[in-house]
Amino acid sequence: MEFIKQNINIDFVGKRRMAYIFSASLIILTVFLLIWRGGPNYGVDFSGGILIQVQLSDNRTIAEIRKALESVHLEDSIIQEFGEKDAFEYLVRVRQTDIELTGLGDRVDQALSSEFGQDVEIRRVEMVGPKVGEDLRQKALFAIFYATLFIAIYISGRFELKWLMSIVMALSLAFIVYISSSLGVSVTWLIIIAIIVTLALCWILKLKFALGAIVALVHDVTITVGIFALTDREISLSIIAALLTIVGYSLNDTIIVFDRIRENSRRLRKRPLIEVMNMSINQTLSRTILTSTTTLVVVLALFVLGGGVIHDFAFAILTGIIVGTYSSIFVASPILLIWEGKTSKNDK
């Protein structure tokens, strides 16, 4: 059985302008959305606060629950239904406030059971103090940063045999990060600076494969975060794990295409790069679609059947796979071409 014939030849690279416009507008939209919302919608892990998952024995409206929580001064908290419809589960979330958070789960239990006169089960409590939230946020951002850095080193070294260059890049990046962190730049800005510097260094040092791969993964992660903001989902610790998985997955796809490009361009030196690239993307297309499908299927199973706790995690990976597949075809490879125009001009 074959979905995609082996002699398929679609001009993917020729459509790169359209793809650029599409991707750029998604990214700009994300940035605007984030600015408008005042940053990503951090969950209690990062913002500090408390999340309580309760299960009631029959259906209650959000308003009823809100009223019941007045006695513990939680009427201003975010209350929403959670999980499956007939499970009667609700999430109560409180951002960092003056309310004493210790033992709040228990107080909510009492308030709800005295109001509704029935069994209330506190299924989950997550309380994070402000300092811990700050710590976790830093750790998460550093995780994303280091993952990007190591991967950039690996790709430059592996694909262009420029291990020395990539180490130079790593060192200068570490230096810049060190300087700006000693100047007291906040971690969010640190990451933005680091990514911009990484891209600039890839550009200056002519690490084109690394540049393509990093652009693609920044693209995938940004758009996923944007879709999270759009659908009003929260960024929690496990979502960071999902984002890093997307980083891994996005690269996985990109590398497979890059590998083909490298192999083909060695074999077909005479042909223009644009043709070699199209050929490579087409040759790997069958695999790209197939693997994305199998991965998508299992993650979809997790998304539908996995239960409320893992729902957003599955959603993030689902988004990441779709965006990642698109970017490995339309975004990562055409980046290599930016160079092509330049060097050939220089040669002349």
Added chain:
Amino acid sequence: MLNKLGFRAIIVLICVLIAFLYLTPSFTKEFPSWWSNLLPTEKIHLGLDLQGGIHLMLEVEAIKAVENHLERVVDELKQDLRKNKIRYMVLKRDGSDKIAITLIRPEDADIFQDLLKTNYPDFEEKRVMTDPSQTAFSLALLNKAKGRIMKMAVDQALETIRNRIDQFGVSEPDIRPQKDNTILVQLPGIKDPKRAIDLIGKTAILEFKLVDEENSLEEALKGNIPPGDEILYQMAVDPKTGRRTKIPFLLKKRSVLTGEYLTDARVQIDSRYNEPYVSISFDGRGAKLFEKITGENIKKRLAIVLDDTVNSAPVIQDRISGGKAQITGRFTTDEARDLAIVLRAGALPAPVKIVEERTVGPSLGKDSIQKGFKSMFIGGLIVILFMIIYYKISGAIADLALLLNILFIISGLAFFGATLTLPGIAGIILTIGMSVDANVLIFERIREELKLGKTPRASIEGGYGKALVTILDANITTLIAALVLFQFGTGPVRGFAVTLSIGVIASLFTAVFVTRIIFDYIYGHGKLKKISI
């Protein structure tokens, strides 16, 4: 050729056998004795999010321990000054690392400084320059000493909490110090989280204080608290209405006896009212003190104060010798039991604050396991069917590799003593989707080679050879992301990183090495003219 094939097959068989050995403990309850002597008996650890339990991050307010230390030094200093006949006006703790003192006679300054050097090497003294008579000093606690006290407070708190939890009875608690004076406490499978949290977080400073019956409580409540006195409250809960009331007491600030002298605390049942109470015993010095206090204050009230809350204030009927006392109150059996535990384990050297709490109820954990495995099963099934339909027999070979991969991941968790968490299950599910990737890459290459008209054997050779580099590159990047996650992640996220890493490595083995053996076995002798792919 076949010999080499046999050798490779044996490697795989040994790996499978080992995997099963490590997996067995998780699925059986009892072992024959020969098994537990020779073979692994560790079950797979389930994370708190799967088995339910509490994760607590406690911050020891170690600076309070420093302040307590300074208060004690002030007391010692007072005695020393009296002994040396040095008269002073002011002597008090000043902030969290200084003591302020003002001498009356300037000529005492030299003796005072000598005294400091010999008896209080932890302090650095400075004259307060603004003071014209030059008799005011500021004693600053050296940073080294401050650090030592804080570290000791954390160590002691750790020990105390460990004691309390041991006596409370939790299987496999995990209690360990973290940086910045914090302590991580993980209690899997706890049924009553609130009780455990109360037990851990209670400072449990037990004090006996005399009730001041010479001064008026009403006056004191208006704000005229007599010097040396304080107002503390008793919390009373009406059992019928559940209303809480606070009863004020005017107490002498100085505690006449503290929990330091305690040797034992046990729950007993009052035979008359059938109510539990806690009986405590003092050591020799405590017993003597208690006898003296009770003897001197007959018919007066003695308040038992726990963490600045009055527990009860009984009237002393008679001199009590033998060093035994009772703490009564309207306790439930659990409350009495927990009180006995905290008193026995001793007070925390400084209060602790909960800075992070994650509690998962046992039913949610069970739900998560069920749903996780259900989605794994269904997702896996679809992928397996898909591979057979798309690649026929080759697809079935890839499916075999996939099943082996799942086996290796799960037994790998047991082997490394890693913890399976809900994101970890998600990691396994993701690996199911991604591990067929290696086979898809290989199969697509084989198809390409076949299109070029190569023989089955050569196509297999070429397909594996060319795909291998790509597979390695792709997996190494995923591995990098997973390792970074492991380094920076906590709890459940770490579990995800572990399963993902094991999955990536195992999938290299199964999807490349194992499938190759099968292909070589079927097509190696070159008799078959077509590959079912």
